[in-house]
Amino acid sequence: MYKEYMASEEDFRCVVCLERTLKVLLDFGDQPFSNRFVPLNNTGDSTKSSFREATSHAHHRINPSPPQYRLRVGSCISCLTVQLIDPPPPNLVRVPNGGVTYTEPEQHLDDVADFICSFTPIGKSSQILGLSPIDGRLLQKLKNCGFSETVVLRTKEDLHIGEVGAGIETIQERVTRQAEELHERLGASRLVVARAIVEHSHDLQGFLSALKTLAGADGYLLLEVPDCERDLHLQEYSSLWEEHTIYFTKHTLGRCLELAGLETVRFKTYTYPYESISSVLVKSKSQTRPVSLMPLQAERELINGFKDSLQAVAQQCRKRLKSFRVGNNKIAVFGAGHLAVSFINLLQLTDCIDLVIDDNPLKQGLAMPGSLIPIVPSSALQTENVRLCLLSLSYDSEIKVSTKNQVFRSFAGEVRSIFRASPNSIFQ
C-alpha cells in the first residue's frame, strides 16, 4: 500500500555532514500538519456540535483543503543520520492559534544539575544561558545550587518573536539568525543550555555554530536530544513528526558533534519508559581534526530494518484492531497529539478507529488532521460502546489519566498502548 512512493533515486543534502548523500528511506506522500485540527462543522460555531452530530457528519462537513506537506524520511549514506527531507519551514509548522505545550521528561534533571554543580570549570558566578522556556526548570535547579547568573532568553524581548503560536520551531530559527547580536548584548555565557531544540533545527550546523557563538571560545554547551535508537529498533513509526527534523542515535549524535567541531565532556543517556534522552556537555575543540565517516554495520542494519518493516507493522496493527472491532464495538485512541496523528495516518488506520478522546476544551468540535476522526471528551468511553481504548500519551500523562480520570478508571473495555515499547502494546 505504500509502494507508489518508494522509488526515488534522488540524493539530497544531509543537514549533519552537509554532503549530498541523503537518500529517501520512506516516503509517506502528502501529510497533514499534526496540529491542524479540522472543524467538524465549518458553517457555524463548531464548539456547539454534539458528539452524535459530530460523528455522523464528520466525513461530510469539513474544511476541504487544509495545508499539507510531503513527509519523506531519509538517511545519509555518509554519516547515517536519519532525518526529514525538506521538512516544512517553521512558519508553516507553527500552531495557527497558539496554545502550544511541551511535555519533556524532567526526572533526570537533578542528576544533570548535580553534575554541573560539581564541574569546576563552570564557576558559580558564571553566566548560564537557557534558550527557551523548556530550559527554565534546569536553570532554576542550578540557581538553587548557588549559580547566581542564570538567564533564559525571552521570546518577545530577546528574540523579537511576536507571532501567535510560535514555539521551539521559531526559537531555533531566531537563535541561529541573531546569535551575533545576542552575544554582543549578553556577552559570552560560560554554559548555554539547549534542551529539546536541536532536533527541531532546520539548519543544524548553523544552529550549533550559533550556540558556539553564544558560549564564546571557552564556554560549554549542554544539549539534550531524544535518543531515537529504540524507536528505530522497534520500528516505532508514530515517533515521526514534522517538527522533529532529525532522529539521532548515540552514534549519529556523537558523529554530528564531532563534525560541528565540538568535544564531548560528558555523554549520558537517560531512559524513560517510552523515550530516551541523550544529555551531552560539549565544548569547542581547540584543534579540529578531520572526521572519518566510516559507517557502522549495526547502525546500517537498524536503518534498513526501519525502512523495510513499515508494511508488516501496519498490517500487524490493522489485524489486531480488526479482531476487536466486531459488531458495534468501537475503537478509540486516547490523546489527540502528534503521536496519535502519526499512528493513524502513517500506519493508514483511519478505517479502523472510530473516535479520538481528548478532554482539552480547545480540541472539542474538531476532527483529527488527515483521518478526520472526530475528537470527543472522555465521557464517550461510557456512552459509545468502546471496546478498545488505545493510549497515545506520554508515560507521565498516561499515569495521570489512569489514576485521576474517573471515566477512564471505570471503563470496562480493554486498554492498550499504541507504543511498541509498552508492555501493554497493541502490537503484542
Ligand SMILES: [Zn+2]
Ligand atoms: Zn550525512
